[in-house]
Amino acid sequence: MEVIMINKKFKKFPKEKDLELSRRFKEKNDKYALNQLVEINMWTVKKEAYKFTNRGVELYDLFQAGVIGLIIAAKKFDHTRGCRLSTYAGFWIKAYIVKEIKKRNIHIPSHIQEDFSNICKTKDFLEKKLEREASLHEISDETGVSVEKIEFIYKKMNLYCTSLDAPIKYKKSESSGSKSKSEVIGDISFSSVDQLLVLKEELSKTMKIILNAINQFPKENKNIFCKCLGLNENFQYESIEEIATEFSCSESNIRQHIKRSFNNLYFKLKKNGYEIQKDRIEAWLAEKIYLCYWLQETTGANFSILK
Numbered sequence: 001m002e003v004i005m006i007n008k009k010f011k012k013f014p015k016e017k018d019l020e021l022s023r024r025f026k027e028k029n030d031k032y033a034l035n036q037l038v039e040i041n042m043w044t045v046k047k048e049a050y051k052f053t054n055r056g057v058e059l060y061d062l063f064q065a066g067v068i069g070l071i072i073a074a075k076k077f078d079h080t081r082g083c084r085l086s087t088y089a090g091f092w093i094k095a096y097i098v099k100e101i102k103k104r105n106i107h108i109p110s111h112i113q114e115d116f117s118n119i120c121k122t123k124d125f126l127e128k129k130l131e132r133e134a135s136l137h138e139i140s141d142e143t144g145v146s147v148e149k150i151e152f153i154y155k156k157m158n159l160y161c162t163s164l165d166a167p168i169k170y171k172k173s174e175s176s177g178s179k180s181k182s183e184v185i186g187d188i189s190f191s192s193v194d195q196l197l198v199l200k201e202e203l204s205k206t207m208k209i210i211l212n213a214i215n216q217f218p219k220e221n222k223n224i225f226c227k228c229l230g231l232n233e234n235f236q237y238e239s240i241e242e243i244a245t246e247f248s249c250s251e252s253n254i255r256q257h258i259k260r261s262f263n264n265l266y267f268k269l270k271k272n273g274y275e276i277q278k279d280r281i282e283a284w285l286a287e288k289i290y291l292c293y294w295l296q297e298t299t300g301a302n303f304s305i306l307k
Contacts, residue, residue, distance in 0.1 A: 013040045015084050022079035037074050037085060038067075044086040045070050048093045057101050069096030103241075116153050119143060155279060203291055210288070213268035217261060220247070224254060225261040229285065235293045 017040065024033035045066035052062050073089035122142050126134035140147045214222055214231070224247065230237030240258075244251045266281045276284050 018085045019079045022077050041085050052097050062097050065096045065100035066093045069093040209272050213265055221257055221261050224257045228258055
């Protein structure tokens with residue numbers, strides 16, 4: 001099913017149609033009936049997807065994840081119970097949407113996500129009412145949350161990852177193009193070989209300091225950290241789920257290992273004279289690793305320190 005269907009206006013059908021289509025699928029394995037059953041309940045996916053906006057994942061991706069949940073629910077639905085599919089499917093749709101959000105984003109506690117969602121709703125409400133951008137103090141008065149806490153939540157939510165393939169949202173006055181972020185980010189280019197050599201020398205020095213710091217970690221922490229970031233010869237990283245399976249522990253435990261490793265790295269780099277904001281250490285390190293990869297792929301530079 002095409003993700004573009006989220007722009008459609010979906011119509012609710014009588015409960016009897018749900019039951020009839022489900023019966024046909026269960027008794028006769030009618031695939032056409034299953035497709036119809038999913039399509040007439042697409043409104044449930046749209047309703048659930050909108051509840052999870054402002055979580056760092058595009059609405060289209062939330063909708064797509066919800067559709068997968070709806071298909072699973074439609075196959076498992078028991079028409080003999082006499083209820084609508086939407087009643088049963090809500091759990092499955094929400095579960096797949098939440099799974100998609102967790103897969104895409106750096107872990108942030110659920111209570112901070114809920115507070116952020118409430119702050120965003122209040123901000124939108126005030127801006128419509130006042131016809132201007134709402135200040136933090138106005139949002140604080142409306143929500144009862146202190147200005148300091150709102151700033152803290154905004155800072156935490158800035159940890160969200162974004163895809164380079166994500167479309168750029170233009171203002172209404174501008175032409176609505178279909179460019180992605182990767183198309184408007186400037187290429188890394190150098191006017192001379194000297195500049196390239198200077199970059200390689202500085203990057204090698206920085207990476208040696210980083211790897212020396214990582215080598216002081218406990219063995220398990222070091223292995224987990226390197227696998228997560230792709231700090232190896234081929235720059236191949238592994239997902240938290242894959243690492244958790246490999247080390248036979250929970251994904252939450254892996255996230256805690258990684259968080260502790262970033263904290264340790266921050267203090268070790270600070271001792272070496274690197275002035276990096278603590279909340280920017282992840283982005284800073286990711287940039288250095290990407291530059292190593294780029295230099296190796298485009299110039300054939302051999303970063304032996306990564307072997």
